Amino acid sequence: MTATLSKIMIDEKHILQNLYSLYLHDLSxxxxxxxxxxxxxxxxxxxxxxxEGEGMTPYFLKVEDTIVGFLLLLERPFLKKEYDFCINDIFILKKYRRKGYPVQFLQELFSQKKGKYFIIELVKNEPAVLFWKKIYQKLNIKFEEQNKNFDGDDCLIQTFEI
Structure with a gap:
């Protein structure tokens, strides 16, 4: 099955809003x-x-024509100049997890958007931490990692270049 990224248009924002509620529920x-x-x-x-502005691009994650999640990419001018991109949020519906689709989504993204990336994860969100470590391993990405506190939450910041 083909896994692809599809830029979300403003007339589809209600779908993204529904997916964000599910994502934030999981994150809570x-x-x-x-x-x-x-x-x-x-x-x-x-x-x-x-x-409303430049530098935030939402994508649907699709398998064939079915929406299975979303990705929010931050880029310049929204970001400081030391980084080109941040995968701010990525969410995949539980039914489609652990099937290899994230590797395909991220390979497509990285082939289109080359540069310096950073990812922030909550330390307590062990599934997300493990997810990203597996992605780095499968895509042979060398990353640097540091701990930082944001708004009272311990976080991991991972940086890498594509």
Whole structure:
């Protein structure tokens, strides 16, 4: 099956908003900084900013024509000049995890977007930490890692160049 990235258009933002709620629900297990809103969903507080300026590009992750997740890529001018890209968020529906699709999605991204990357993960989010370590191994990416505290959460920052 073919796994591809598809840039999300503004008329599809409601789909991304639904996926973000699922993603933030999963992430809430690892941080006290996320709570359900009064309307019963988890909300990304800067969601509308994705379409308001330059430097944030959302992609659907698709297998054949089925949306199985999303990726939010940050780039210049949104980022400081020491980095070209940040994979800010990546989410894959549980049904499609552990099937090799992330490697295909990231290979496509890295073939299109070459430069210096950074990734930030919550230390408590062991599945994400393991996910990225496996990605680096499978794609033969040499990375540097450091610990840092953001908003009261211990995080890992990994940097690498493609």
């Amino acid at each position: 297990e690892y941080t006290d900084g996320l709570d359900i809103s009064p309307n019963g969903s988890f909300e990304f507080d800067s969601f509308d900013a994705i379409w």
